[in-house]
Amino acid sequence: MSENTQTAHLNGLPRWFTLVAILALVWNLLGVMAFFGHITMTSEAIAELPQAEQALYSAVPIWATIAFTVAVFAGAIGSIALLMRKRICYPLFVVSLVAVLVQMFHSFFISNSYEVYGPGGTVMPLMVIIIAFLLVAFSIKGRNNNWFS
16 A cells, blocks of 8 residues: 555545535534624614514524524534544534524424525525534544544
C-alpha cells in the first residue's frame, strides 16, 4: 500500500469523512445564523412581515425557542467534535436531534405554520429532521468503526 493510501485511510477513516464533517459544520452554522436572525429580529422587521407571519412569530413559546437554541448549538458543537474525530459528537447529535423534534413538534402540531406557509413551508423543517437523524446515524457509524478518539 502506498504512503498516500495509508494516510488517506488513517485508522480506517474513509476519504470522504472530512468532507461530510465540514458539510455538517456548515449546515449547523447556518442553523446558528438562523437562530440569531430569529432572536435579534427587531419589532420594525416583524411589523414588515405579513399579518399571519407576525402572529406566528409572536406566538412562539419560550420552550420552542429553547429547543431551537439547544438544537443549533448542540449540532454545531457536535459538528466541531465530528471534525476533530471526538466521540462526544454522538451525544451532542442526539441532544440536537431531540431538541429538533421538540422544536418541530411545536411547528407542525401546535402552531398554524402549515396554514401560514403552505406545503412548501414543510420542506425545510423536514430537511432539518432528516439531517439531524443522519448526523446521529453517521456518528454511530463512526463510533462503531472506531473513527473517534
